[in-house]
Amino acid sequence: MRTILLGLMILSAACSTTSAGTSPLAGSQTPWSFAQYQGDTHTRTDDRPQRPQRYVCVVPPPQSDDRDRPYVCRVDAGRVGGRCRCPNVVGNGRLDLDY
Secondary structure (H helix, E strand, O other): OHHHHHHHHHHHHHHOOOOOOOOOOOOOOOOOOOOOOOOOOOOOOOOOOOOOOEEEEEEOOOOOOOOOOOEEEEEOOOOOOOEEOOOOOOOOEEEEEEO
């Protein structure tokens, strides 16, 4: 079984060369192609202005609430990471960017 597999492997390697006497990597027409990183190719094709940054206040719920998710409300621009408050919510929160 091993001799059959070895023979098939040698046969496939011999058939994959582009011309007799040259290795597949020696010529300019190699059968292998490698993907290269092209960078960030995403560009905007429309003329819309970019959306302005929006800020939110994220208030963690108190332990007495039966809630795992924080309260979030929109706020005016400010320093990210600074303290803020949401209406009708108990406690202070942190200012963050809305993604």
